Amino acid sequence: MTKTPITVAYGDGIGPEIMSATLRVLEAAGAELDIETVEIGEKVYKRGVDTGMDPGAWDSLRRTRVLLKAPITTPQGGGYKSLNVTMRKALNLYANVRPTIAYSPFVETKHPAMDLVIIRENEEDLYAGIEHRQTHQVYQCLKLITQPGSERVIRYAFDYARTNGRKKVTCFVKDNIMKLTDGLFHKVFDQIAAEYPDLEHETLIVDIGAARLANTPERFDVVVMPNLYGDILSDVTAEISGSVGLAPSANIGDGFAMFEAIHGSAPDIAGMNVANPSGLLLASVMMLVHIGQATVAERVHRAWLRTIEDGVHTRDIFRDGVSQKQVSTTEFADAVIARL
């Protein structure tokens, strides 16, 4: 097999630790990768590049079109833009795919039957970054919803559902208040749903939708929504499934794709070799499928699952009576490798 070139960013905080763990597993599993490592995040910000992206990183991405990215710390203060948002927009990554599955009884959860995928619009909404100060006491931020932006992500959600054997696509909006913006998203959803008669569809107001998602997540399948709702609710579903530390995400565009954990860089535990690499590792599994190495993806996923099922747990998911052995980041990677 020829090697697939990918770009890798080790990130900040716990980033380097979980990335090393992930890459060790991928290598041991026989992933055919030609890795270009780039610098993005803290160090680059400190050099005064206010996007946090080294110019070399863009060059690499133009070649590889695939980024495996550890979490980044964006410096505090008004001068810096979130690198995640910059990348999603610059690379036109319109769909953020966030699966959450409960691994009960191996990982403690109150929702053992949940198995759903949030597909989050990834470029628009309040994330458009248009904010201004009207007077020194009045600030505004613009929420942007467009027809093509909505259509792209909603179509992606229906295609994803079909390809992955899912049965229902649910849409969350607040169009009883935002009749134009969320109203447009709802309208486009209904139009596209009509093209997929083999799939069920429904729309819920985001407040009651979120309530049901948090209380009875097992009733949901694929859920598509504007950016900010998706940001909040994918953290909710990940956490109630067991831990935000387990959840991967794929940021998908037509030309590029970026794979990352949904959690942040957790500076408080950086360098302590205790972080759970699972979110990033499962993101790398999504990446392997994306680049056509599905067999390796399957191998890594199975080994990871056996590790979790054997009760070999990092401390974030370690529970007396459920877990067998508390391990460090590196030991967790070793345990996965031993099960490949």
Place this chain on the structure above:
Amino acid sequence: MTKTPITVAYGDGIGPEIMSATLRVLEAAGAELDIETVEIGEKVYKRGVDTGMDPGAWDSLRRTRVLLKAPITTPQGGGYKSLNVTMRKALNLYANVRPTIAYSPFVETKHPAMDLVIIRENEEDLYAGIEHRQTHQVYQCLKLITQPGSERVIRYAFDYARTNGRKKVTCFVKDNIMKLTDGLFHKVFDQIAAEYPDLEHETLIVDIGAARLANTPERFDVVVMPNLYGDILSDVTAEISGSVGLAPSANIGDGFAMFEAIHGSAPDIAGMNVANPSGLLLASVMMLVHIGQATVAERVHRAWLRTIEDGVHTRDIFRDGVSQKQVSTTEFADAVIARL
């Protein structure tokens, strides 16, 4: 005791049923109320008044300054504004107080220890209602956050915490993205927190905050946040505590106050005498405290609690093995009255 004048709106859908049940309980409990009934909602919309408010309703409110309101159905379509939002703004009801408590083991919940209050900013944010169409494919909605608006509700939250023996106030914002608008809310929160050294305070990014709220709500006490987050997350907390059907809310301003259930008008079960009047009844308890009839409030609250504890449940919270008797809306009110 002289009677306190209040304005009452029976609302739409299940509104009239749950309002009748509530008022019967209040009367039996000896509440001293001089009730002015007004028309708002569906019928008024149909007469072409696009605020949904009868002019007489405003007159009544100017006299009584207190509204007990059942849910309203806002007609579909772009021409109508939400009456809730109209009222909150017109009456300057800046704080929306939404307590949620688990009544375990009497009402089934996965979160038996939760007992928290969300205080939601109630006039600003995307609810300002400023939306426009830029092209036929591009829509925008303005999110508005002001210094005085933030200050008022945050100060209310700290005062509420102090008065009600609460220990901690948590703030949710997304100021890693909305640095100006949510950044302002955060800044004002820190400033006001410094004036309340007797109370703990913390700020969480709304995504991880929501995740923790949904997974370990027992860790929270008072939580203050901008309007839309509060809308979504108060439905989440209510639902995971047992049912959105149990949750009351108080919309508080300096001159007026409005009390309502947090749920909607549920047209699908209207007229069937099955709705749970608890949300509105508990809202009326908050109203009784507000108008200085705390003893009656206590009496109603205790009788309601005993009804719930005796397992006399409407069908939304009826569970085999937990509940004793499934009752209708009117029977539930009778049961509360029998326990006064």
